[in-house]
Amino acid sequence: MIIVVDGVNADQFTGLLSQVFELRARVFKDRLGWDVDVVDGQEKDHFDELHPTHIVSVTDEGRVAGCMRLLQTTGPNMLADVFSSILQGEPAPRSPLIWEATRFCVDTNMLDSGKTRNSISYVTSEVMVGAFEYARTAGVEDAVAVIDPIMNRVLKRSCNAPYDYLGEATPMGKVTAMAALMDCSETRINAVRDFANIQGDVFLDEDEAIQRFGDANSKASNPNAVRALQDYVHEQLQVASNTSELRAALHLLAELENDTNLTLTEGAATHS
Template identity: 40%
Template structure:
C-alpha cells in the first residue's frame, strides 16, 4: 500500500483518485454511517473542498483507493471551528501556524487487501503514517480533528494520544 498527497490533481491518475475519494466519502459518510452530507452523482463534497486542502490518499496494490483524509491549515476555515464550535472549550480553537485539521478520514473496508489479522485495517495504519509524514515534512506539529466514539476507539487501539 502506498500514500500520495496533493492539493490539485496534476495528472489524469490523480484526478481519478480524487474522484474516487469523493465517491468513497459518499459511501462511508452517507450510505454506511447515515450522516447528513451533500452527495451529488455519487460523490460527497462540501465547501471546505473548495479551499485547496491537501488530500492524503492510501492506494492499494491493485491501484484502488483504500483510504483518504482531508487536511486544512487550522488558522483558516475548518470544520472544527465553523461546523462544530460547540465541541471546543469556550467555542474557540487555540489555532497556530503549526496546526492542521484532519477531516473526512475514511477507509474502504470492502477491499480485501489490508484486512490481515490485526484489530486495525492496514489502510488505517497507512493513512495515519501518511498524515504524520506529510505533517512532519510540512512543518505541522499538531493535528486537530472531530471524531466520533468509533474513531476514538481506533485511535486508542493504535496508541494515538488524544487531548
C-alpha cells in the same frame, strides 16, 4: 502506498480524487448516515474548494483503499466553522503549527481483517502515518480532529491515542463528537508503524504516481492553485508571532518551492 494530492497536483489526479469522493459518499452517507451532500455518487463540501491536501492510500491496481483530508487551521476549517459547539465557547486553534485532519475513511468492503497490507488495520495506520509524516515535514507540530467515541477507541487500539481533547464531547445528531489533539512526533509515528508493522517509506514518488495513476493528458500545475498557495505562504510569514511559527512557515515555503519549481519568496523579507 500513499499518494499526496494537493492544490498543486490535483489536476493530475482527478480520477483518483473521484474515487476519494465516491468512497466518502459510501462511508459517510450510506454506511454512517451523516447529513452530507452527495452529487453523482460523490461526497464533497465547500472545504474541498480550499485546495486541501488529501492523503490517499492506493492499491497496486490503483484503487483507493483509504484517505484523509488535511486543512490549515489558520483558515476555514470544520472545528471552527461547523463543530464549534464542542469548544464550549473557547476559540478554535489557529496556528500554522496545527492542521486539522478530516474526512478520514477506509474501504471496509475491499479490505479484510487482520494486519496484512490488505487489511483495515494496516490501511488505517498507513493513512495516519502518511498524514503525520507529511505534516511533520512541513513543520507542523499537532493535528486536531473531530472524532466520535468509536474512532477514539480505534485510535487508542492502534497506538495513536489523542494526548488531549478540546471542549466537551457533544451530541451531534446520531453521534457524539469530540475534538481530539494528536502530536506529529516521531514517537507517535513509530508507535503506529510498529503496531501495523509498516516498514520503509510509505509515500509513492510523485513522478511515479503520475505515471502509474495520474490522468492522461493532464495539464501542468494549476496556476490559480499555485498562486493561492503563494499567497498563503506569504500570509503565514507575515502573521508568524514566534520563532517556531516562522520556522514552520519557512519550511513550508521551501517544500512548496521544491514541489512547484517556482520561487515563492518574493516579499518574504518584509516579515518583521
